[in-house]
Amino acid sequence: MLTAKSSRQSVSVRHSIPGRLRLHLSPAPLAPRLGVLCQSMPGVTRVRINAACAAVIIAYQAEMTDAGRLFQAVREALDSAQPLPAPAKETGGCTCRPASPGKSGVGSNLARFLALSGVMAFVFVRKVVFKAALSEAAFSPLGLIALVAAFPVARESLRHAREKRFTLEGFLAAGCAVATLSGQALTALEILWIQSGAETLKAWVSERSRQSISAILDLTAKNTFILAGDVEVEVPVSAVKPRDIVVLHTGEKISVDGRIVSGEALVDDSPITGRAEPAHLTSGDTVFAGAYVRQGIIHVRVECVGDRTYLARIMRQVEDSLENKAPIESVADNLARSMVRLGIVATGLTLLTTASLWRAFTVMMVMACPCATVLSAQTAISAAIxxxxxxxxxxxxxxxxxxxxxxxxxxxDKTGTLTSNQPRIACIHNFSACSEEELLKWAYSAEVHNHHPLAMAIRNEALARDIDPISHVVCDFTLGKGVRAVIGDDVIRLGNRRYLAESGIESSARDKEVSSLRERGLTVIFLAKNTDILAAFAFANEARPDAGxxxxxxxxxxxxxxxxxxxxxxxxxxxxxxxxxxxxxxxxxxxxxxxxxxxxxxxxxxxxxxxxxxxxxxxxxxxxxxxxxxxxxxxxxxxxxxxxxxxxxxxxxxxxxxxxSRRTLLVARQNFWIATSTNLGGALVGALGLLSPVASGLLHIVHTLGVLANSSRLLLPLAGPAVSDDCAQALPVCPQPEQEKA
Missing domain, CATH: 3.40.50.1000 (HAD superfamily/HAD-like)
Known part of the structure; x- marks a missing residue:
């Protein structure tokens, strides 16, 4: 790892691939300033800053510059006496810091909502069931409860005010204070109860999304085996250290970078290189995290452990997903702010035109709580996620x-995206008088116990043609080369040109005949019976059944x-x-x-x-x-x-x-209509004196529940597009190359 220090400042390379460089800065406040500097460097196309974890991620054009030049430029900037440029604005949250498990807000919001629900239930029983009077004065028990319940909202509004922002919380706090001081403590409690319920629901939906995503990420939890003396011990990848010996078996994912010290294996590195054919690796070869061992056992000396905070980074991205707002959520926020401003104007006009504090207060109560407007997009997006x-x-x-x-x-992408990682037989080039069924019977009989991807392709094609294997007496596998089986009095070999050459079978002439297959990107192996080459099998990765x-x-x-x-x-x-x-x-x-x-x-x-x-x-x-x-x-x-x-x-x-995505946008727009129309309608009815302050609280409940119910439709199963059966049919064996015309 490259590291440069200048007095109390330092920079190090945390990760580097062609076109992308990740730097770590110390002290942390250096990251935003250095990010501004990097944006002006030649060849740099994009800079992303994670200020909270002091990281700068640089995307660059590899033909114009490289990681070494960029690191050198950064080091020279640190050594220079000139101050680094100041960032234009604060950067976003860190995506690589582990999320704090206790900060979802569900517990505190739920406790507040249940407490207010208990108060509202008490009021309902006392006033409706027992028909008893209940004081709503500012210093009555109900008024004091309303003032205490409004404290969190008032505190949040003061924080926004210090940041010179006028937000919904400020209007809510003012409305609740006015309602309580004017003897309408129950109305204030209704508003706070609705607001608390909305915040609880939003926190619950977000936490539910996080839990669902956590369950997804549990599927990718990674363990591996290390050699402790002569014993293999399973440990988390995060516990692996450089120079440990990791033991990797057939079917396991490689989670470290390192060098093979013993053993051999077929390694599928298509996630790294995009190459469909597995590579035959032996002692001295290098393996990389993200590849798979398709067949064999290897001992790998660890050189570089994968990023130990991978799951934490993904979870942090999930934690920040609600802050990574969709444009339609910004529309909702802007609409809510507009409704608040309109509410101030409507309240003033109602007071001027009617000279009725009662009507003006009703209009303010309607317009002071655009909770449904704010939740219109938030609940739809959260439910969809x-x-x-x-x-x-x-x-x-x-x-x-x-x-x-x-x-x-x-x-x-092609490999692993539009095609599966399981190959199929694309062509059979027949050099003999045998039929294709006979050729497949010999090949299947030799490969019947092999789990190599090409062997599985032969097996699948044979089963599709109802071909049964012949029992063999002896079967030997040579990893990365081929297989030899003794069937009756015949020796069957199936493998590449090098394997046949090592067995004393000349294949150069036949190899020239199938060169066109290799030019098409197909994998070619030969089938030999005793010393005669019977056929060449060409394999291609099969398109996914639903790709078309x-x-x-x-x-x-x-x-x-x-x-x-x-x-x-x-x-x-x-x-x-x-x-x-x-x-x-x-x-x-x-x-x-x-x-x-x-x-x-x-x-x-x-x-x-x-x-x-x-x-x-x-x-x-x-x-x-x-x-x-x-x-x-x-x-x-x-x-x-x-x-x-x-x-x-x-x-x-x-x-x-x-x-x-389309349904979510449709639901969000429907929610806008529900929230806005009821707010404007309620304000008009209140201005006409047909709506009381208490009834305005009921209006909030009705249209907020309407928005939540509409958004909850997105939680219902959405049938995915059907895939026709035509694509699910196995592809036929291609015509023989000698019959094809260019």
Whole structure:
């Protein structure tokens, strides 16, 4: 880790990949100032500051500068005697600081609401059931309770006043004080009761969303095995230290960066590189966090432990999601402020025109509590985020929920996004007189006990054709190369060219015949019986069953541009685009170039969604207006960079979240109409003398409940778009290459 110190100031590199650099500053107040300086550096495209944890995240163009130059420039700025520039405004909250579990506010809000509910129940029983008089004077028990209950609102309004902000709390506090001092303590209590209930509901919905999302993140909790003497011990990844020996088995996720000291394995590093074919790694090779061991056992000496605060960062983003307001929430806040100003004017005009304090006070009571207006968007957004979390969709803020339904461009990664990680047989190139069924029977018989992805593809194709395997006497696997099986009097080998060469079988001539398959990006292995090569099997990653319908439905829903951005070869990418009906294709793309393509689309005036699943997609996910990460069990960096994470790894959830976005906006607009119309209508009726101050409190209850009931409809199941059965059919085996015409 690079670290530079200047007197009492220091900067260190916490994380670096091409195009992205994360710095940690000390002391913490240095971060905002340094962020301003970094924005003016050549090649820097964007700077994000987390002031609370003293971090600066720099996105830059790799062809113009690099992490070393940026770090050197920052170090020189610290060494310079010139003061750093002051930030123009305060930065947002930190997304990497662990959330405090006790700060949800549900408990305190609920206690206050229950206490006020008890008072209101006592008043109801005394006045309605027993028909007893009850004093509402300022210094009566009821008046004193109202003043005490108004204290939290008054304290909040004073804090806003010190910040030179006039907010709803100030008007509420003033209204309650006037009501109590004028002998209408019950009216003041009604307003405070409604306000307390609204705050409790908002805190409860937020906490419910957090709990749903916490359950999602529990799926990604990571443990690993370390070697303690000769014993393997399971420990949390956070407890792993550099130079520990981590033992990784078949099917396990690699959670550390390190070097293999013993063993060999097939490692799926597609989340990092986007490459579909697993890599055969042995002693001396390097492995990275985020990859998977598909087959084998390896011992890895830890060089770098993954970010120990990953889950805390995600949870902090969830904690801040309500502050990351959707534009429609800002509309609600502005509308509420306008209603407050209108209430002041309406109260004054009513007093001037009617000379009735009673009528003016009624108008003020109606307009002083635009709770329903404030809650119109908040409750809709919170309910939608909670509903999405139940379905396994993590939405990190209301802004992303609103914008995902407005996007006109969707960019897809290929491997793991539009295609599954399980390959299929694309072509069988037959060199013999055997039928394809016979070839599959030999191959299936040799691979029947193998769990390699290519072996599973052979098995699936054989089962689809009702082919049964032949029992073998001997079966030997050579990791990363092939398999040898003795079936009757014959020796069957299935593997790559190097494996056949090591077995004394010449395959160079046959290899030239299938070179066109490799140019298409297919994985090719040979089937040999004794010393004769019978066939070549070509494999491709299978498109997800619902990929075609997802693309079609996106076009029908208003998406005008669907683009494939992949690191795979041209022919592979073009074939997939043709199959799915995608008209725009960028192939053989490096991770940094993916972000540049997304940036170009945004500069062209498009609102862009980027859908990916790997570390190689992280820059593009961060660059897009809305980044959607497939599978929360996938690459941590991709999920962190994304704005929405689909835990179920289901493409149909993209359609669901777009439909949820549209429904949420519709419900919020309906709530605006409910809240505003009842406020204005109540003020008019109050000005005419047809509404009492007590009745104005009942009006608040009715229209606030109406808003809450309307928003709660979003918690009901929303059926996802149907996926036709046509896409669920297995793809047929491709024609033999010699029969194809270019």
């Amino acid at each position: 909670a509903a999405a979390a139940k379905r396994g969709i993590l939405i990190k803020g209301g802004r992303y929920l609103e914008e995902v339904g407005q996007a006109d461009t969707v960019c897809f 319908d997802t693309v079609r439905t996106l076009k029908q829903s208003g998406v005008s541009n669907i683009t494939l951005i992949t690191g795979d070869a041209e022919q592979t990418a073009v074939d997939l685009c043709r199959q799915l009906g995608i008209t725009s294709c960028h192939h053989s793309i490096l991770p940094a170039q993916k972000g540049e393509i997304v940036a170009q689309l945004r500069q062209g005036g498009h609102k862009v969604i980027m859908v990916g699943d790997g570390i190689n997609d992280a820059l593009a996910l961060a660059e897009a207006d809305i980044g959607i990460a497939m599978s929360a069990a996938g690459a941590d960096v991709a999920i962190e960079a994304a704005d929405i994470a689909l835990v179920r790894d289901d493409l149909a959830d993209i359609l669901y979240v777009r439909e949820l």
